Amino acid sequence: MTDTRTLSITVNGTQYTREIETRRTLADFLRLDLKLTGTHLGCEHGVCGACTVRVEGQAVRSCLMLAVQANGKSVATVEGLARDGNLSPLQNQFWEHHGLQCGFCTPGVLMTMEEFLEENPNPTEADVRDALSGNICRCTGYQSIVDAVLATAAQARGE
CATH class of the missing domain: 1.10.150.120 ([2Fe-2S]-binding domain)
Known part of the structure; x- marks a missing residue:
């Protein structure tokens, strides 16, 4: 039986609630569950930086963070940088x-x-x-x- 938890998270200003496996990384949650594929997976060891997102304003390696660790938090991805169709x-x-x-x-x-x-x-x-x-x-x-x-x-x- 797979261990799951309810995740409530705000990503780029939008609130999401999903039932997810506790072992799912934040990178996989963003890419697979939310279809925000701008977060790239390179090394999956936290070395290359391609998966960097901001959690509560802090840059983190999303391949090293479990999605459940971001429960109740605000996450910013590259998709959230542009505003009203204009580049940051x-x-x-x-x-x-x-x-x-x-x-x-x-x-x-x-x-x-x-x-x-x-x-x-x-x-x-x-x-x-x-x-x-x-x-x-x-x-x-x-x-x-x-x-x-x-x-x-x-x-x-x-x-």
Whole structure:
């Protein structure tokens, strides 16, 4: 017999209640149950960062967190960044600076950098590179990502 629990969770501002297996990860719940496939699964060991979402504002690896651990909490995924059909400032700068290529790592990088910029509105290039160190990208070489994050911070400061 499979152990299940009722999960009540808010994802990107929408409340969901589902009966789920207690062993289901948050990443699998988002992808399989809610069909929010922007959260990518890369390594499934918490190393690559592709599955990063924000739980109660904190960037977390959704492949390492059980969905039941998010019960009663608010989760933000990459699908929630755009508002009213408009890209977020960070997404727009990724577009402008060609901060993505294949796009596999991009959702996790965006979610990580959203939190980073909230905590550090005036980062240096070294700060951005340090914050990015938990997200693996095999395509871009990171410079375009760094440029996009720095441009977003400058734009937010009115520069």
